[in-house]
Amino acid sequence: MRRSQGRDHFTQLEPFFDRGLIEEVLGLIKAGKEASVYCCRAGSDAGSSLVAAKVYRGQQYRFKNDAVYQEARSRELGLRGRGLRAFEKRRSSATGRQVQAGTWQHREYEVLQTLYDAGGDVPRPIAFAENAILLEYFGDEEDAAQQLNRVQLEPAEAPALFQRVINNVELMLAMNLVHGDLSPHNILYWRGKVRVIDFPQSTDPRFNRHAHDLLSRDVDNICRYFEAFGVATDACGITDDLWRRFTYAEL
Secondary structure, eight states, X not given: OOOOXXXXXXXXXXXXXXTTSEEEEEEEEEXXXXXXXXXXXXXXXXXXXXXXXXXXXXXXXXSOSOHHHHXXXXXXXXXXXXXXXXXXXXXXXXXXXXXXXXXXXXXXXXXXXXXXXXXXXXXXXXXXXXXXEEEEOOBOSSOBOEEGGGOOOOTTTHHHHHHHHHHHHHHHHHTTOBOSSOXXXXXXXXXXXXXXXXXXXXXXXXXOTTHHXXXXXXXXXXXXXXXXXXXXOOHHHHHHHHHHHHHTTOO
């Protein structure tokens, strides 16, 4: 299925090799503009036979046009002093870009941990390194789970899956999170189950004045996908109901 590769080609994964969390990189699952994901044979301390390693790309490729997500991010992160000044000057400062990249990566790991602990359908986060995170692998020895946009659902399973995804959107909002880039491209499907992925741009709706618009776009993306499989949806109604209950602390 995958070409086995040694650790010498993956310096970003050295901390995971050293901690006994992975033994071998089996191959590439997905190459994205911000990160690549690899299937790895897990070490004895990982808690499973296979794990996924997400390796973030160089800063020149990542996190562009992110102002709508980054609003009030310094407040969420509690940055102070030099770190805060660097964060605010990231477009013209090398130090700022380094701080920003680190906050995005750490943000994703923390969000995954929060949602996993709350029962969300997200990959279990296993470990965090400077330029990579280690996650639960979704799939089997032969194939990784597919992105939902590549799946031809059975009409009978579509309504329950749609409700499952919306339940996860609701859970995120209850945990003061909006995904911000949710679509069938970053939902994985495997044998009737889903996992929501890719959270570095997620935002706290208490601090971001664009949060309602981001939530609306997330819900609309999901509704439009499932409508193609005969599911009756109401993106505006769902968004309004979620936002109202969030506003009045009813989630």
